[in-house]
Amino acid sequence: MSLPASISLSEALPGYPIFTVNHPTCTARIALNGAHVMEWTPTGHSPVLYLSPDAVLEPGKPIRGGIPVCWPWFNAHPTDEAKPMHGFARNRPWTLIEASESDSGVKMAFVLCSDAATRELWPHEFEAHLTVLLGSTLEVSLQTINKGSSEFSIAEALHTYLTVGDITQVTVKGLAETPYLDTVGARAMRHQTGDITFDQEVDRQYVSLATVTVEDPALRRSLTIEKSGSATTVVWNPWIEKSKRLADLPDEAYPHFLCVEAANAGDATVTVAPGEAHVIQTTIRL
């Protein structure tokens, strides 16, 4: 496929293609492995997405940072922990099917289809389409199409790593008075009173359709995360002890990112009938 002038293709390592976007509205990088948006920087601003300096760029491995696509399950597989964490979509090579540009930005679309390897992990026929609009805002949508003859259920997340200046000064607004599944320690349903602030590990699945704002006084900016087709918002920061266990994340990195993820997780799995489709979408703006 021919690429428009604002998108170029290179290899981070042999056999590891990366698309680089240089457009008047933004710069960005997207890996074909996982259809993974690694970086997005609107013109005149510092990077919005966090990418670990120790991220591993290797076919079949997830990238620490950017927007991993978690699909068709979220977190550990519900019955078989030997299967990949967060599903297989972030570990597979996708195919680029559209790349175009306009004055407002760049559009890229990728597809992942069921094959022998995916059937080993998940016995269903599907097409997954990831569409990314990169400009002064970032829009990502993931469409799941059931190509088989029986229904299937999915969990999913657009696992967005946001750069923040100092997590201890961050406030997340939009989830006050919302129930959530707390997955730090023994799982428990809890109730969020007031806005979210951070002084320890946070790993929560909020039952929410709401738009979320991340107030970041250290970088003097706020980020808005809108979403649709998503009944769960995951909020995650590993803090120090969990960071030490993650080999592809520097121990001292946790104050500088926060994950706010449009998701369908926990009880909010999505059932897709044969021939039907489901779309989860998120828009991030400064």
Ligand SMILES: O=P(O)(O)OC[C@H]1O[C@@H](O)[C@H](O)[C@@H](O)[C@@H]1O
């Ligand atoms: O290390 P991974 O597989 O990318 O997962 C990172 C985190 O992803 C979050 O979304 C989960 O809520 C956490 O429990 C998990 O630790």
